[in-house]
Amino acid sequence: MAFVSPNLNLCFFTPKGNERAMYRYDEYDHALVKDRVAQFRRQVARRMSGEMTEEQFRPLRLMNGLYLQLHAYMLRVAIPYGTLDSRQLRKLAYIGRRYDKSYGHFTTRQNLQYNWPKLEETPDILAELAEVEMHAIQTSGNCIRNITSDQYAGAAADEIEDPRIWCEIVRQWSTLHPEFSFLPRKFKIAITGCENDRAAVLVHDIGLFMKRNASGGIGFKVAVGGGLGRTPFVGKIIREFLPKEDLLSYLEAILRVYNQLGRRDNKYKARIKITVHETGQEEFTRLVEEEWTQIKDTALKLPRAEMERIAAFFAPPEFNVLDGSAPIRDARIAADPAFASWVLNNTLDHKATGYSIANISLKPIGEAPGDVTSDQMDLVADLADEFSFGEIRVTHSQNLVLPHVEKESLSALFDKLAAAGLGNANVGLLSDIICCPGLDYCALATARSIPIATQITERFAEQKRLEDIGEMQIKISGCINACGHHHVGHIGILGVDRKGEEHYQIQIGGSADENATLGKILGRGFTAEEVVDVVEKIVDTYKELREGEERFIDTYRRVGQQPFKEKVYGTA
Amino acid sequence: MSQVVIASRLSDGRVVFLSKDAVEGAVVWASSLAEAALADDDSRAEEFLALSEADMLERHEILDPYLIDVVMENGEPRPTKNREVIRCFGPTVSQDFGKTSEGARP
Numbered sequence: 299m300a301f302v303s304p305n306l307n308l309c310f311f312t313p314k315g316n317e318r319a320m321y322r323y324d325e326y327d328h329a330l331v332k333d334r335v336a337q338f339r340r341q342v343a344r345r346m347s348g349e350m351t352e353e354q355f356r357p358l359r360l361m362n363g364l365y366l367q368l369h370a371y372m373l374r375v376a377i378p379y380g381t382l383d384s385r386q387l388r389k390l391a392y393i394g395r396r397y398d399k400s401y402g403h404f405t406t407r408q409n410l411q412y413n414w415p416k417l418e419e420t421p422d423i424l425a426e427l428a429e430v431e432m433h434a435i436q437t438s439g440n441c442i443r444n445i446t447s448d449q450y451a452g453a454a455a456d457e458i459e460d461p462r463i464w465c466e467i468v469r470q471w472s473t474l475h476p477e478f479s480f481l482p483r484k485f486k487i488a489i490t491g492c493e494n495d496r497a498a499v500l501v502h503d504i505g506l507f508m509k510r511n512a513s514g515g516i517g518f519k520v521a522v523g524g525g526l527g528r529t530p531f532v533g534k535i536i537r538e539f540l541p542k543e544d545l546l547s548y549l550e551a552i553l554r555v556y557n558q559l560g561r562r563d564n565k566y567k568a569r570i571k572i573t574v575h576e577t578g579q580e581e582f583t584r585l586v587e588e589e590w591t592q593i594k595d596t597a598l599k600l601p602r603a604e605m606e607r608i609a610a611f612f613a614p615p616e617f618n619v620l621d622g623s624a625p626i627r628d629a630r631i632a633a634d635p636a637f638a639s640w641v642l643n644n645t646l647d648h649k650a651t652g653y654s655i656a657n658i659s660l661k662p663i664g665e666a667p668g669d670v671t672s673d674q675m676d677l678v679a680d681l682a683d684e685f686s687f688g689e690i691r692v693t694h695s696q697n698l699v700l701p702h703v704e705k706e707s708l709s710a711l712f713d714k715l716a717a718a719g720l721g722n723a724n725v726g727l728l729s730d731i732i733c734c735p736g737l738d739y740c741a742l743a744t745a746r747s748i749p750i751a752t753q754i755t756e757r758f759a760e761q762k763r764l765e766d767i768g769e770m771q772i773k774i775s776g777c778i779n780a781c782g783h784h785h786v787g788h789i790g791i792l793g794v795d796r797k798g799e800e801h802y803q804i805q806i807g808g809s810a811d812e813n814a815t816l817g818k819i820l821g822r823g824f825t826a827e828e829v830v831d832v833v834e835k836i837v838d839t840y841k842e843l844r845e846g847e848e849r850f851i852d853t854y855r856r857v858g859q860q861p862f863k864e865k866v867y868g869t870a
Numbered sequence: 871m872s873q874v875v876i877a878s879r880l881s882d883g884r885v886v887f888l889s890k891d892a893v894e895g896a897v898v899w900a901s902s903l904a905e906a907a908l909a910d911d912d913s914r915a916e917e918f919l920a921l922s923e924a925d926m927l928e929r930h931e932i933l934d935p936y937l938i939d940v941v942m943e944n945g946e947p948r949p950t951k952n953r954e955v956i957r958c959f960g961p962t963v964s965q966d967f968g969k970t971s972e973g974a975r976p
Contacts, residue, residue: 346880348930366934368957369968370883399967414967416882666963737953738961746956748963798951 318383318688319452321466321611323431330474331428334435338362339421346418363434364420367741373412373420374437375427379447379465379489380408380692384679387690389430391675397423402675404660404668406732406783407486408446408692409437413739435473440481442472442553446488448496449693452612453655453701455647458508459516461491463609464545467600471546478553482560483568485553486525488694493519493812498694500524500533500814501786503570504552507812509539517541522552522582523574524814526780531571532814536583542605544590547598551590555582615687615702620652624705639723639761640712645703654705656686658698658715659722659730663759666748667733668696677718685711695732695771697725728770728837729755732783736776736793737800743776745793745800746826750774753830758837767837769849771809786810788851789836790817791829802829806836806862807854818859821867832866839865873915874906874947875922876957877935885957885969886932888922897925899932901972903947903958908940 323331341358344350359365363374375390382390390410394402397419398412405411415423427433436443445465452460468487472478478485488502499505505521518540524533540548556570559577567576574582631638646655658678661667670678678698682690685707686700693699703711715721724730731754734740736747751774758764773787777794784790786808794801801823808817824832837850839862844853854862863869875888879899886899887906900906909915915937922935938954940947949955959974961967970976 346930348927352933366878366883368953369885369961414882418881737956738963744953746962752963795952800952 319612319615320381320383320462320689321378321608327431328428331431331433331435334362334433335421335424335428338424342417342421357439359417359420360438361435362420362424363437364415364417365438365741367413367739368737369739370414371417371420372739373415373423373434374405375410375412375432375434376437376444377408377410377432377692378469379445379451379462380449380694381447381451381462382690382692384682384688384690386430386432387675387679387682389426389432391672391679393423393426394672394675396426400672401669402672403666403735404670404692404696404698406694406696406734406781407444408449408694409444410692411735413735438484439479440483440485441479442475442481442485442487445469445472446486446497446502446694448490448492449691449699450496450646450655450701451491451691452614453648453650453653454491454496455649456494457491457649458493458510459491460609460612461489461497461506461508462612463605464506464508464518464542465489466608466611467545467605468549471549478557481553481557482562482573483565483570485556485570487549489518495810495812495814498783498786498810498814500812501526501530501783501810502533504549505533506545511539515539515541518545520548520552522586523571523579525569525571526783526785527569528566528778528780529569529572530780530785530816531575532816533571534574534579534582536579536586543600543602544594546600547594547596548586548590550593550598551586554589555585559585614650615689617650617653617702618704620650620704622651622705624652624708626706627708630709636716636721636723636761637709637712639765640721641708643723643727643765644725645708648702650702652705654703654708656700656703656708656711657693657725658700658720659725660697660720661724661730661755662719662722663729663755664752665755667731667751670698674718674720677714678720681711681714695730697730723761724764726769726771727764728758728767728772729764730771731755732771732773732787734775734777734781736774736782740776740781742779743793744778744795745776745802747774747776747782747791747793750791750793750802750826750829754833757830757834767841767850768847769851770837772833773808783810784808785816786814787817788854789833791833794823796823800826802826804829804832804836804866806859807851809851820859820863835865836862871950872908872910872940872942872947873912873918873937874903874908874940875918875935876906876938876954877922877926877932880931880933888918888935892918892921895921897921897929901969902974903940903949906940906947908947909937 507519520537521533691699733751737743775782805817889900892907959976
């Protein structure tokens with residue numbers, strides 16, 4: 299981890315024998331994380347002894363990812379751009395078993411949360427994480443949070459360039475950045491590797507699309523001011539093409555303008571989306587460009603050698619030379635409907651001939667979305683070693699990915715996943731629900747979300763029915779903060795408290811792709827008991843109205859909200 | 871309606887209640903709402919809260935004490951607000967964690 303600021307020179311480091319396509323800590327990284335663990339150990343001891351009050355301790359624990367939730371502390375562990383190797387996942391499994399309740403929860407920002415750590419053991423957990431080059435720094439607070447990315451980075455057939463290279467460069471720049479450690483509000487950056495958005499970048503404070511310009515140069519399209527929460531906005535494109543070497547100076551210019559104009563008087567108006575909205579896109583862009591002009595040719599300009607050095611960490615693994623045929627897979631597809639469904643829904647084409655990307659659904663019927671047991675984590679780590687060069691990815695939709703699996707190994711992989719309860723063939727289908735922890739865990743929540751998700755998956759458990767419905771994204775949040783991304787769900791569900799009772803608003807027509815749109819509220823809300831029936835009515839209406847293979851979102855865009863409203867409220 | 875003091879235990883964040891010992895002026899933190907000291911009027915409730923806040927500063931065993939409203943159902947106190955019901959008896963999604971693992975049911 300190196301730091302870049304106007305006052306510091308760029309100082310990236312050379313990889314040392316990295317066997318896997320991921321960044322490896324050097325001595326400075328190790329020292330920094332180790333020092334932070336020791337510092338937090340002392341802070342915890344002072345808090346436990348009473349030397350420090352909770353008011354004094356709270357910002358310090360939050361800087362280390364430790365929250366106090368409804369029932370216990372919660373530790374949020376950073377998973378930079380959703381990339382893990384098998385030893386890291388085994389460590390997460392071990393921590394879950396040794397210090398928590400033998401499970402973890404993957405979040406929409408590709409992080410992992412433990413729901414039951416003890417304060418007194420948290421320094422030990424952080425020390426365990428440091429052993430595998432992980433930490434919880436900047437997973438909370440008004441700073442630049444974990445950089446998220448396209449989960450198929452380095453594997454997708456349509457990728458322009460591996461976005462993790464740029465995520466890592468941004469991570470190094472933003473880690474403990476002295477100018478941006480106390481922003482008006484938290485700040486989230488996401489990068490997707492192509493012009494298709496697989497990382498919901500348009501609902502981030504800054505969203506970057508890798509892009510090729512007319513002359514073949516590779517750079518970024520820059521969106522600013524996206525976000526969900528109580529005032530949702532789709533990000534505005536403020537630059538169609540930014541050369542790669544100018545990435546950090548341009549980000550710095552955006553952050554500087556935000557740091558100056560962002561409101562600190564009202565927490566609910568402090569995100570950059572409000573700054574962009576109130577300033578106006580044109581004026582905000584002008585201010586950024588003006589700032590950028592002054593700093594673009596400083597030490598922030600990325601030298602080619604440094605870009606190449608970081609890129610070397612993400613060099614592709616040594617794929618076998620294959621001819622692309624897959625007779626074992628194809629024979630089983632023909633003979634085994636369960637396997638055929640899994641291949642159809644959970645695997646994608648890979649850029650290397652003969653390989654597939656394999657998604658592992660963490661959405662079993664009737665269970666909390668994104669939860670995974672320590673035993674399952676260990677198994678996925680073993681499978682990553684056996685089938686995917688030791689690499690694992692976390693998706694913002696709360697699933698896992700083995701990014702590099704030979705097509706001929708898919709059958710064996712599926713058997714091992716299915717035996718561990720990880721063989722659900724529902725990625726991208728209705729039961730692949732994004733869901734926040736809600737009022738079962740979260741101190742901010744106003745209603746439960748997990749029970750709504752489990753009831754929906756139970757109602758729509760039949761595989762044939764799921765596949766008939768096709769692509770469908772249901773997203774559930776337990777409060778207006780929208781951690782469950784309900785604004786951009788094809789069907790979005792927001793839990794609210796109404797006179798002490800849980801109530802749910804339904805909105806439809808949202809999407810989080812490169813054509814991101816915000817859903818519109820259907821009408822009056824519903825009780826928890828009514829929600830699943832409402833979802834079913836929406837789905838039935840779609841099935842009546844769709845033309846051919848038309849997806850739900852396309853039908854909605856063609857017919858509008860009215861037919862759904864009439865069916866749900868019986869107002870025809 | 872009565873009130874009880876609810877708080878989080880400093881060492882592990884678990885939900886605790888000012889126990890019936892408070893009636894005698896002693897501070898003991900109980901893990902079950904059934905063991906909580908019931909304050910039947912505002913003055914008694916404020917007294918319990920002050921006792922809790924003083925204990926927080928003195929013994930550093932708990933944090934964030936506050937009062938919640940409860941009503942008696944089948945001889946047991948039950949919070950009037952949904953959030954507190956889940957805090958006192960939840961989470962509702964598993965019987966392996968939190969108060970549910972101790973036998974409580976929301």
